[in-house]
Amino acid sequence: MKQNLIAVVLALIATSINAQYKNVINYPGGRIAISHDGNNYDKDDYVAAAMNLALLEGTGLKSKLVHFDHSNHLKNKDSQYMEMLESVTKGVRHFNIDSTKIFDVQTQLDAAIANFKKEAEKSTENNPLWFCIGGPMEVPWQYINAVDPEKRKFITCISHSSWFNEDHVSPPEMTHTWEDIKALGVKTIRIKNQNKTEWNTKKENVFWMRDSKNPKLQWLYNRNAKKTFDSSDSGMLWWVVTGAENGGNENAGWQDYKPILDAISDNEKRGLPENLTTEEKGFKTIFNGKNLDGWYLKIRSRDLELAKKVFTVENEMIHVFGDSFPKEYNLNTGANDTHGLIYSEKAYSKYILRFEYKWGDRIANNFDKWQYDAGVYYHVINDKVWPTGIEYQIRYDHTTSRNHTGDLIRPSGADYDWFCNEEEIYLHPNDGGKLYTKKHWLHFASPTENFNALNNKWNQCEIIVMGDQYAIHKLNGEIVNMAFNLEPGAGIFGFQSETAEIFYRNIRIKEFDEIIPAEKFLKE
CATH class of the missing domain: 2.60.120.560 (Exo-inulinase; domain 1)
Incomplete structure (x- = not known):
């Protein structure tokens, strides 16, 4: 009887925690696209890319992801590129993400453009595309430029850094900026610089990941390459899933995402995600x-x-x-x-x-x-x-x-x-x-x-x-x-x-x- 009572109490606690963090999520509808660099300059993307994959799993919104690319800096640095590959390829496996939505810009730029165009042109007023841009603007500009101009008004581009990424160019490969993206007719929103929030926090504040019994969270902690735990680019996705223009939280941080990550199962699905097409299954x-x-x-x-x-x-x-x-x-x-x-x-x-x-x-x-x-x-x-x-x-x-x-x-x-x-x-x-x-x-x-x-x-x-x-x-x-x-x-x-x-x-x-x-x- 005592054991049954303990089980009931634990179940009630788990249900309460689950309900608490689900109340934080106020997804506005539509679909999600995410772009990262990390293969040059921005080492914070190592953990931010992995964090975004974890958040999609933890919030139950991974089915809303229609496009995710990485290494979008067109002047590649191989050592950083290899780190991004680890973050994304292992993150996809750890958090059971549909790998058909994942694109390596260094090897799949044409395919990435085609996929973004296809998904963006499905957009309507009631089914918008939220595009979180965590790197230079050149590749995102190429994506949007390929989209039917009549469909661009249903794309909302989100940034949080007002200088380096938005204005970063490196001719001849990279010549387009945030202002060029605005000129394509999309909606643009710059939220608060997430480097100034608890998405960029002291490492000791996230030792709970390092000390977790869940190997996925241990791995996520170890993807960080900076003196602070800097997953600042993930603040853009958080702003979207907590309401976007209808009260999206741009002042969040580790205290907010901790219960969501803690609830992620440590059971890892092996092989390819189950939501792949019949042709992709069986490998x-x-x-x-x-x-x-x-x-x-x-x-x-x-x-x-x-x-x-x-x-x-x-x-x-x-x-x-x-x-x-x-x-x-x-x-x-x-x-x-x-x-x-x-x-x-x-x-x-x-x-x-x-x-x-x-x-x-x-x-x-x-x-x-x-x-x-x-x-x-x-x-x-x-x-x-x-x-x-x-x-x-x-x-x-x-x-x-x-x-x-x-x-x-x-x-x-x-x-x-x-x-x-x-x-x-x-x-x-x-x-x-x-x-x-x-x-x-x-x-x-x-x-x-x-x-x-x-x-x-x-x-x-x-x-x-x-x-x-x-x-x-x-x-x-x-x-x-x-x-x-x-x-x-x-x-x-x-x-x-x-x-x-x-x-x-x-x-x-x-x-x-x-x-x-x-x-x-x-x-x-």
């Missing part, structure tokens, strides 16, 4: 970002210790050639001892493989147009350094500034049918492509300008493979190559070290039990 991560569990190494020298130097794991990436190239690498000989692959332990047949890559600065060879060369082998049945399988080529020809990522390579022992135009560049047979009958090993992808080469930006790659039926190569959302009647029709896959420093990350896969007709993917 699983196969590189854990911490070590190479589930993978094994092969290298030309057969020296496993050397292979461990060539393939290292750091900041949730596989870093190839991350050291200073010691003499033992036998470089610039045309027979580098470091040619190798990191192979999956499991074999696959019908799947979509997604990953990202970017080039580094180091060159591991003295070649000409093949200086930046790597690749992903799939359907591998003989795991040699030069395996039997099919290759999704990753290459940039710096002598002609031409992309070759997505090219097909057919090593000895593998085969497929390939269709091309008269210039021997991929062209689907439905579009007039002719079956290529020459016995050549390299088959060029269709040309595209949608790629990142030596600019420290990531490329998003996708390989769609359906057993022995067909393979589709995609680069940054575009289909660039395709093969039919594959031999082999199943096998492991491997990521290559070859001629230059390269980074791989976000390696994930979705398997299928049955063949999906190629037309489904060609229409997307």
Whole structure:
């Protein structure tokens, strides 16, 4: 009986606390968009971006988020960019945010503009868009400039800093200011400078996060990079969710958000959020970002210790050639001892493989147009350094500034049918492509300008493979190559070290039990 009474009392206390903080929330309706920089200058965004994701979860308003971008300073500083990636990618996972609404401006600017335009043009008087701008104005200006002028009046842009972010320009990439945004016909509101509130507070005031039993709050506390706990940009979102123009609180701080964060569950949903589309569900991560569990190494020298130097794991990436190239690498000989692959332990047949890559600065060879060369082998049945399988080529020809990522390579022992135009560049047979009958090993992808080469930006790659039926190569959302009647029709896959420093990350896969007709993917 006593235990039952204690349980009832605790439940009443929890209900009372819940009701208290819910009464603070006075959401005005509409939808939410948020933009952060953090990849240059403003280290407070490390924690503010994570805090905004936590607040959306804690207030129960994450379904109202239609756009969230980060790293919107167009002059990137890589060390800060990596911090923003951690804040956002882990924040999305910790607080169960729909990842389809998240955009990395450094790699997805065009997609971010398209998404903002799509969402903004849904706006009406009764369904406005609240746009919290926590960085320079250039990228937000590009978003709004793309929107139908008739719809801009339903966008309210919120700022809280009257000088640095609003007036910050850095030609030629960044030339637009807060005044330029005003001129586009949106509504603009500058609330009180949140750096002067308890959103920027003494660290000891939030030690309750550091000392919490909830690992999510511990993580959130540790995202702070300043001498004070500065999540000042989150004050804009708080102003919106507490009423906006109808009494939104611009004088809040840690005392206000503490009960909301304390109520967040420490149970973390694994994998992708449940509100993703059917096409996005079913992917699983196969590189854990911490070590190479589930993978094994092969290298030309057969020296496993050397292979461990060539393939290292750091900041949730596989870093190839991350050291200073010691003499033992036998470089610039045309027979580098470091040619190798990191192979999956499991074999696959019908799947979509997604990953990202970017080039580094180091060159591991003295070649000409093949200086930046790597690749992903799939359907591998003989795991040699030069395996039997099919290759999704990753290459940039710096002598002609031409992309070759997505090219097909057919090593000895593998085969497929390939269709091309008269210039021997991929062209689907439905579009007039002719079956290529020459016995050549390299088959060029269709040309595209949608790629990142030596600019420290990531490329998003996708390989769609359906057993022995067909393979589709995609680069940054575009289909660039395709093969039919594959031999082999199943096998492991491997990521290559070859001629230059390269980074791989976000390696994930979705398997299928049955063949999906190629037309489904060609229409997307």
